[in-house]
Amino acid sequence: GDTLGLAEVYERCAELAREFFDARYAFVNLLSGLHAMHATISALCEPGDRVYVMDPTCGGHYATGPICSGYRLDVAHLPFDRCSSLIDLDALGRMVKEKPPHLVYLDVSTLVRFPRMAEIRRTVGPEAMICLDASHILGLLPSAPEGTGLGAGGSTCSGSTHKTFPGPQKGLFMTDDPRIADRFQARL
Numbered sequence: 001g002d003t004l005g006l007a008e009v010y011e012r013c014a015e016l017a018r019e020f021f022d023a024r025y026a027f028v029n030l031l032s033g034l035h036a037m038h039a040t041i042s043a044l045c046e047p048g049d050r051v052y053v054m055d056p057t058c059g060g061h062y063a064t065g066p067i068c069s070g071y072r073l074d075v076a077h078l079p080f081d082r083c084s085s086l087i088d089l090d091a092l093g094r095m096v097k098e099k100p101p102h103l104v105y106l107d108v109s110t111l112v113r114f115p116r117m118a119e120i121r122r123t124v125g126p127e128a129m130i131c132l133d134a135s136h137i138l139g140l141l142p143s144a145p146e147g148t149g150l151g152a153g154g155s156t157c158s159g160s161t162h163k164t165f166p167g168p169q170k171g172l173f174m175t176d177d178p179r180i181a182d183r184f185q186a187r188l
Contacts, residue, residue, distance in 0.1 A: 027185070033159045037064065041071060042071055133159050138165070
């Protein structure tokens with residue numbers, strides 16, 4: 001097909017994403033959620049940075065740890081309470097005191113509860129970036145009752161669009177932080 005006018009389509013989609021998710025910056029020119037994950041991690045981290053991710057046995061995506069390791073990041077699993085199906089904030093607080101993270105990557109591949117972003121933010125402090133990979137819950141975020149995403153303390157929100165929105169497989173990245181937006185744009 002003809003690709004003339006595609007830039008306008010992308011800009012309109014980015015405009016709709018900013019409106020729907022109440023985000024200042026949105027990038028919709030990603031091929032997939034996995035592309036968004038690679039771009040996010042590689043744009044925001046340097047080799048040796050400490051990154052906390054979800055354990056795949058606790059709802060995390062199977063590829064996140066190996067991808068982070070491939071970028072030579074120092075990876076640790078977020079502590080998870082299987083009874084509450086939430087991140088164990090007390091254990092996380094102890095981890096942060098021992099070795100603060102540069103980035104917390106909430107790759108919620110399978111979950112029964114939304115992550116409590118504001119509580120995670122309070123626990124890790126203002127310096128760490130919190131990235132929500134919402135591939136599997138993206139369409140639900142604007143109605144999340146527990147406050148998940150950018151408005152609740154997240155630094156970024158990204159993911160694949162086709163799991164909860166109709167249409168082709170694509171990816172999305174959003175942030176309210178202009179410095180993060182600049183770093184992400186430079187990575188694309």
